[in-house]
Amino acid sequence: xxxxxxxxxxxxxxxxxxxxxxxxxxxxxxxxxxxxxxxxxxxxxxxxxxxxxxxxxxxxxxxxxxxxxxxxxxxxxxxxxxxxxxxxxxxxxxxxxxxxxxxxxxxxxxxxxxxxxxxxxxxxxxxxxxxxxxxxxxxxxxxxxxxxxxxxxxxxxxxxxxxxxxxxxxxxxxxxxxxxxxxxxxxxxxxxxxxxxxxxxxxxxxxxxxxxxxxxxxxxxxxxxxxxxxxxxxxxxxxxxx
Amino acid sequence: xxxxxxxxxxxxxxxxxxxxxxxxxxxxxxxxxxxxxxxxxxxxxxxxxxxxxxxxxxxxxxxxxxxxxxxxxxxxxxxxxxxxxxxxxxxxxxxxxxxxxxxxxxxxxxxxxxxxxxxxxxxxxxxxxxxxxxxxxxxxxxxxxxxxxxxxxxxxxxxxxxxxxxxxxxxxxxxxxxxxxxxxxxxxxxxxxxxxxxxxxxxxxxxxxxxxxxxxxxxxxxxxxxxxxxxxxxxxxxxxxx
DNA sequence: TCAGTGAATAATTTATTGATTGTTCATTCT
DNA sequence: AGAATGAACAATCAATAAATTATTCACTGA
Numbered sequence: 001x002x003x004x005x006x007x008x009x010x011x012x013x014x015x016x017x018x019x020x021x022x023x024x025x026x027x028x029x030x031x032x033x034x035x036x037x038x039x040x041x042x043x044x045x046x047x048x049x050x051x052x053x054x055x056x057x058x059x060x061x062x063x064x065x066x067x068x069x070x071x072x073x074x075x076x077x078x079x080x081x082x083x084x085x086x087x088x089x090x091x092x093x094x095x096x097x098x099x100x101x102x103x104x105x106x107x108x109x110x111x112x113x114x115x116x117x118x119x120x121x122x123x124x125x126x127x128x129x130x131x132x133x134x135x136x137x138x139x140x141x142x143x144x145x146x147x148x149x150x151x152x153x154x155x156x157x158x159x160x161x162x163x164x165x166x167x168x169x170x171x172x173x174x175x176x177x178x179x180x181x182x183x184x185x186x187x188x189x190x191x192x193x194x195x196x197x198x199x200x201x202x203x204x205x206x207x208x209x210x211x212x213x214x215x216x217x218x219x220x221x222x223x224x225x226x227x228x229x230x231x232x233x234x235x236x237x238x239x240x241x242x
Numbered sequence: 243x244x245x246x247x248x249x250x251x252x253x254x255x256x257x258x259x260x261x262x263x264x265x266x267x268x269x270x271x272x273x274x275x276x277x278x279x280x281x282x283x284x285x286x287x288x289x290x291x292x293x294x295x296x297x298x299x300x301x302x303x304x305x306x307x308x309x310x311x312x313x314x315x316x317x318x319x320x321x322x323x324x325x326x327x328x329x330x331x332x333x334x335x336x337x338x339x340x341x342x343x344x345x346x347x348x349x350x351x352x353x354x355x356x357x358x359x360x361x362x363x364x365x366x367x368x369x370x371x372x373x374x375x376x377x378x379x380x381x382x383x384x385x386x387x388x389x390x391x392x393x394x395x396x397x398x399x400x401x402x403x404x405x406x407x408x409x410x411x412x413x414x415x416x417x418x419x420x421x422x423x424x425x426x427x428x429x430x431x432x433x434x435x436x437x438x439x440x441x442x443x444x445x446x447x448x449x450x451x452x453x454x455x456x457x458x459x460x461x462x463x464x465x466x467x468x469x470x471x472x473x474x475x476x477x478x479x480x481x482x483x484x
Numbered sequence: 485t486c487a488g489t490g491a492a493t494a495a496t497t498t499a500t501t502g503a504t505t506g507t508t509c510a511t512t513c514t
Numbered sequence: 515a516g517a518a519t520g521a522a523c524a525a526t527c528a529a530t531a532a533a534t535t536a537t538t539c540a541c542t543g544a
Contacts (some may be wrong), residue, residue, distance in 0.1 A: 004487085025497090029536060039489045041538075050536065117413070145442075148425075155425035159401035161411065169403065171359070183390075183397035191433035200387075267527090269503060281519045283508075292506065 008046045010036045015053045020104050024054055024111055051115055058112045061105065062123045068094055069130055082154075082207075085185055087130060089207050092163040092181055096174050099167045106165070123179070123239030128157045138192070145194040152192070159188060180205050250288045252278045257295045262346050265355070266296055266353055293357055302352045303347065304365045310336055311372055322380030323435070324449075326398075327427055329372060331449050334405040334423055338416050341409045348407070370399045387436040394434070401430060420448050 014035035017029040029050055033040040047053050072086045099106050114119045132153040138144035146152045162169050163181050172180070185204035193201050256277035260269040271292055275282040289295050314328045341348050353404035355362045374395040380386035388394045404411055405423050414422070435443050 007487090038487095040536080041490065042488050044537065045487075073383050130530085147442075151425045152429060154422055155429050158404050158422055159426050159429070161404040179394055179398055182324045184401050187394060187397050187401070187430055187433035189433070191429035191431070195437050271507085272505075282506080283520065284518055286507065287517080 004046070007036070007038075009045055011043060011053065012056060016057050019054065019057065019108055020102060023104050024108055051242070054108055055112050055116060055119065058109055058119065061109075062119075062126070065094060065098075066126050066130065069127070073130065073133065080141065080143045082136055083134045084131070085189075085204055086207050087134065088160050088163065088185060089178065089181065091160070091173070092166060092177060093128070093209065095165045096167065096177070099165060121146070124157070128153055131156050135192075142194075144192045146192060156188065159184065182206050204227060249278070249280075250317065253285060253288055253295065254298060258299050261296065261350055262344065265346050266350050293354070294332070296350055296354050297358060297361065300351055300361065303351075304361075304368070307336060307340075308368050308372065311369070315372065315375065318355065322376055322383065322385045323431060325376045326373070326380070327431075327446055329376065329451050330402050330427060331423065332407065333369070333402070334408065334419060335416070335451065337405075337407045338409065341407060366399070370395055373398055377434075382434075386434045388434060398430065401426065424448050 011032060014029070014032050018031060018035070022023070029040050029043055032053075033043055036043075043053075047056070069087050069090050072083055072090060075083075075086075078086070084164045132149065135144060135146060135149050135153055135156070139146055139149055160181070162202050163177060163184075170177075186201075189204060190201045195201060248284070251301060253274060256274050257269065260273060260277070271282045271285055272293075275285055278285075285295075289298070311329050311332050314325055314332060317325075317328075320328070374391065377386060377388060377391050377395055377398070381388055381391055405419060405426075408414070408419050412419075424446045428443075432443045437443060
């Protein structure tokens with residue numbers, strides 16, 4: 001069991017290397033087998049097919065992307081508003097840099113999604129859970145005033161669609177997108193927060209790239225090498241409906 | 243001049259027919275020439291190339307789509323909130339039905355955009371002008387309380403990205419998208435409107451499909467057959483920055 | 485029994501070719 | 515002159531053949 005697990009890992013490592021260098025289509029099973037010093041046939045004892053190797057890699061990529069974002073939650077001494085903003089900006093920056101520096105990752109994701117539409121749905125759902133947790137906390141502390149948390153979670157997530165893998169929609173620069181997103185968040189925040197009469201909710205400021213993310217990056221780097229188990233992580237809040 | 247204009251129109255009519263039936267790639271210049279009872283070479287006295295015929299058709303399509311939406315503006319006895327909501331829902335429904343019933347139109351648009359990226363930028367800008375006009379009016383009447391109208395226009399437009407040609411992003415049904423959009427608009431409206439202390443801004447209701455749109459459809463149908471001039475229409479408000 | 489093999493086969497991709505199509509332009513009408 | 519032609523050429527596409535690749539499975543060695 002443990003033996004066959006390390007073999008499986010070897011395949012994944014080799015595949016990740018080749019997929020990111022040469023792309024999924026140009027990588028052959030025979031090459032992966034050679035990298036792992038085994039026969040092509042043996043690969044099929046660990047994966048049902050070539051696409052399933054890609055699915056596993058994409059799955060892990062998606063999980064670690066959410067981990068980056070979730071790390072903002074563990075950052076102490078922050079208001080719910082700050083958390084929400086940092087999560088949204090982290091999402092923009094993370095996916096923007098991903099497409100910029102690792103174009104093969106997008107290709108892989110597109111291949112996986114076109115073959116397994118459910119994959120995208122689940123990735124988005126995982127991301128929404130983070131939003132929902134923040135909304136929930138903000139609601140509990142009185143910082144937010146929302147009458148339907150699950151529905152507002154979906155709304156928030158939908159309204160920020162443009163800022164996930166933004167290069168798919170536009171060829172604006174990251175700086176332009178950040179300025180735009182600040183305006184979007186300003187409107188949304190005014191919609192979420194109760195207005196103590198008289199003074200309005202302040203504009204959203206573009207968060208510093210280093211603040212929350214250096215924290216997040218180190219947290220992920222630590223968890224990345226260690227407890228890599230197959231199970232979903234526990235959620236802590238109820239599901240987003242739909 | 244007038245003579246060569248009607249010839250040009252004949253080409254466009256023939257092209258629109260063939261493009262929507264058989265698609266852009268399967269339509270040949272020879273066929274268009276035959277439809278117009280002329281030689282292939284003569285087409286090139288009116289269009290620089292095949293793609294330019296598609297550009298002209300797409301340009302008109304985009305203009306008439308904005309006209310559908312602009313018609314909401316002429317609908318009397320409506321609050322700015324209602325106008326904004328009706329415009330956004332009209333956009334969702336119009337583009338949804340377009341992709342559903344006229345798949346070749348999407349194909350054409352994608353071909354045009356991949357060849358002329360500027361085309362998309364200008365179409366989006368035209369759409370934003372409608373948003374901006376409503377925001378402006380709402381601001382003037384005191385119904386909205388926005389400190390930066392151009393920036394908020396961009397934010398509003400960006401936050402509703404998912405609901406333009408929604409099938410490109412998701413395979414949700416129209417009914418699902420409408421419910422979702424209602425939640426998005428609820429949050430946004432709370433962000434735009436001043437809260438008289440005590441009672442909150444009401445939730446967005448999904449507008450009736452017939453109300454504003456039957457009005458709009460007839461208005462466009464009327465203008466569609468008649469004054470078809472090449473000029474841009476006058477805007478009436480200042481430009482959206484960027 | 486079980487991890488692993490590698491030749492055989494089915495499926496897909498790539499290369500090649502011939503046919504079609506977009507575009508030009510010297511020429512013909514009017 | 516300007517309007518239109520259609521043969522000529524280059525670019526693109528479709529069809530087929532050739533090569534490569536994914537996948538299976540009867541088999542081997544621990």
